[in-house]
Amino acid sequence: MKPNPGIIIANRPRRNSATDFVDMQVSTLISDHASKKPCIEDLVQIAKKEMPNFDWTNDKIRHAVERLEKRGRLASKYAIRGKRLCRVPYPI
Numbered sequence: 001m002k003p004n005p006g007i008i009i010a011n012r013p014r015r016n017s018a019t020d021f022v023d024m025q026v027s028t029l030i031s032d033h034a035s036k037k038p039c040i041e042d043l044v045q046i047a048k049k050e051m052p053n054f055d056w057t058n059d060k061i062r063h064a065v066e067r068l069e070k071r072g073r074l075a076s077k078y079a080i081r082g083k084r085l086c087r088v089p090y091p092i
């Protein structure tokens with residue numbers, strides 16, 4: 001039986017090269033600073049210092065961390081720092 005060329009596979013997860021690049025940067029950033037255990041707010045400040053050409057925000061890093069967690073590359077734990085609950089991602 002020949003495959004029908006008119007069939008489109010719709011359940012394949014979409015991949016976006018822009019978000020893949022951001023995910024790679026965030027993953028590298030987290031693995032480089034894993035010993036410091038930075039929370040997302042700290043990661044934004046580190047990213048702005050180390051990679052100033054990109055527009056870094058809390059949401060951008062948080063969404064990248066969520067995507068990497070779904071793929072099984074990162075995990076997160078929560079810590080209290082300065083009377084605030086802080087999400088601390090770490091590599092698996």
